Amino acid sequence: MNPVVWFAARPMPVAEVTEATDRLTIEALVQRHTAFVWRVLRRLGLSPADADDGVQQVFMVAARNLARIHSENDRAFLYGTAVNIANNTRRSHRRQRALTQAQAAEVEEHHPGPDEALAFRDACDRLDKLLADFPDEQRRVLVLVEIEQLELAEVAQLEGIRRGTAASRLRLARQRLGELLKKAPEQNPFGRPNE
Amino acid sequence: MSEPDLPPSALALFEAARREQPASNLQRRILDNLEQAQSERRARFNVILTWSVAALCVAAAVGFLVLRHVGTFDPESLRAAHVKLGPERISAPTVRSEHRSAPEPDPGPSPPPSIVPSPSTPMVPSVAIAPRPKPGPARATTLDLPRELELLGEAKAALAGGDPKRALRTLNRYVSLSKVGATPGQLHAEARALRIEALSLSGKHADADKEAREFLQLHPTSPLIDSVKRFVQESEPE
Numbered sequence: 001m002n003p004v005v006w007f008a009a010r011p012m013p014v015a016e017v018t019e020a021t022d023r024l025t026i027e028a029l030v031q032r033h034t035a036f037v038w039r040v041l042r043r044l045g046l047s048p049a050d051a052d053d054g055v056q057q058v059f060m061v062a063a064r065n066l067a068r069i070h071s072e073n074d075r076a077f078l079y080g081t082a083v084n085i086a087n088n089t090r091r092s093h094r095r096q097r098a099l100t101q102a103q104a105a106e107v108e109e110h111h112p113g114p115d116e117a118l119a120f121r122d123a124c125d126r127l128d129k130l131l132a133d134f135p136d137e138q139r140r141v142l143v144l145v146e147i148e149q150l151e152l153a154e155v156a157q158l159e160g161i162r163r164g165t166a167a168s169r170l171r172l173a174r175q176r177l178g179e180l181l182k183k184a185p186e187q188n189p190f191g192r193p194n195e
Numbered sequence: 196m197s198e199p200d201l202p203p204s205a206l207a208l209f210e211a212a213r214r215e216q217p218a219s220n221l222q223r224r225i226l227d228n229l230e231q232a233q234s235e236r237r238a239r240f241n242v243i244l245t246w247s248v249a250a251l252c253v254a255a256a257v258g259f260l261v262l263r264h265v266g267t268f269d270p271e272s273l274r275a276a277h278v279k280l281g282p283e284r285i286s287a288p289t290v291r292s293e294h295r296s297a298p299e300p301d302p303g304p305s306p307p308p309s310i311v312p313s314p315s316t317p318m319v320p321s322v323a324i325a326p327r328p329k330p331g332p333a334r335a336t337t338l339d340l341p342r343e344l345e346l347l348g349e350a351k352a353a354l355a356g357g358d359p360k361r362a363l364r365t366l367n368r369y370v371s372l373s374k375v376g377a378t379p380g381q382l383h384a385e386a387r388a389l390r391i392e393a394l395s396l397s398g399k400h401a402d403a404d405k406e407a408r409e410f411l412q413l414h415p416t417s418p419l420i421d422s423v424k425r426f427v428q429e430s431e432p433e
Contacts, residue, residue: 026229027226030222034221034222034225038216038221039215056224059229060228063229119211120211123207123208123211123212124212126208127208130208147213174200174201178201181202181204181205182202
């Protein structure tokens with residue numbers, strides 16, 4: 001018998017079965033939610049490099065708490081962990097303005113490309129600058145609804161708040177965004193830089 | 196979908212953010228790091244498990260050695276218990292029929308009391324102590340050699356202490372014990388010689404003379420002839 005076939009077909013001890021199942025679940029979580037967690041971390045003020053590290057930390061925590069995670073609460077668990085990690089990371093960066101400049105440099109480093117991609121990178125940078133002036137609760141709701149396109153009910157579940165509270169925060173966030181965009185039309189990313 | 200009250204610029208910003216993606220190899224890096232962390236945890240667990248098993252084995256070995264040398268597995272303690280019980284059993288048959296002898300200070304390697312099957316003495320059960328092989332010849336004796344030596348030693352000490360009557364009592368006990376069995380003790384001649392001396396020293400010269408003459412007839416080649424003859428000569432009435 002082919003030793004590889006024999007090895008694959010042998011009965012596995014309980015520890016190996018558990019380990020294999022856990023690894024499969026982790027792999028599934030990573031495949032399904034890496035982009036979501038990364039974008040959330042980016043929109044919560046982390047640079048691309050910090051967002052990479054943050055995603056790593058989120059899934060490390062998830063791996064240690066795999067028994068508590070199931071299909072109904074996997075995104076909520078990862079989101080809550082990502083928020084905590086983002087808060088901790090931002091607290092460790094005291095100068096937001098310098099960070100914004102670093103973000104711009106890293107965005108360019110992460111997305112090197114032709115000039116038509118420059119507007120895209122600039123748009124992300126300017127959005128981050130706008131969101132930096134938001135209260136954290138409104139910022140998160142705005143990101144989840146407008147960027148991740150989640151329903152209010154799911155947003156409320158992720159935030160651990162009532163749907164009405166989520167709707168209220170979203171309304172306030174939109175008002176604030178509109179006012180900021182009206183005040184500084186030169187910050188419109190789709191206008192020329194000097195406009 | 197977002198409400199239409201947001202300006203188009205905002206919608207454009209959101210669209211751009213939505214298109215932003217992490218590096219393509221980020222998932223692979225995450226999985227590799229997770230696997231490495233898991234391997235490290237497994238290695239640490241194996242080290243801890245190995246040391247725990249080793250510590251358990253050492254503790255078990257130490258516990259076994261302690262029990263062996265301190266606890267009930269000590270053969271010396273068993274032998275001491277055997278020696279302690281031996282003399283009491285040997286002296287038990289003499290309590291009923293004879294005067295109680297002085298307590299033995301050091302029993303030494305005393306043989307078991309199974310050689311005293313006397314009807315006048317209580318049958319002492321021999322199950323508490325492991326039986327030892329009988330010393331001397333295979334013939335049955337009522338007295339064992341250590342007991343003979345002991346009694347004769349008492350008689351000699353009584354004579355040396357100027358108490359021939361006590362010596363006679365001890366020798367009478369010796370004689371009665373030796374008469375229980377089919378043959379006399381191994382030191383019968385010595386006992387008779389001591390009795391002759393004791394009779395003479397106690398003033399019973401006629402008895403001493405008579406027994407001395409009997410001794411000379413029964414034991415013509417005994418090394419005790421000279422001492423017994425001396426008493427015969429001394430016992431002759433003037």
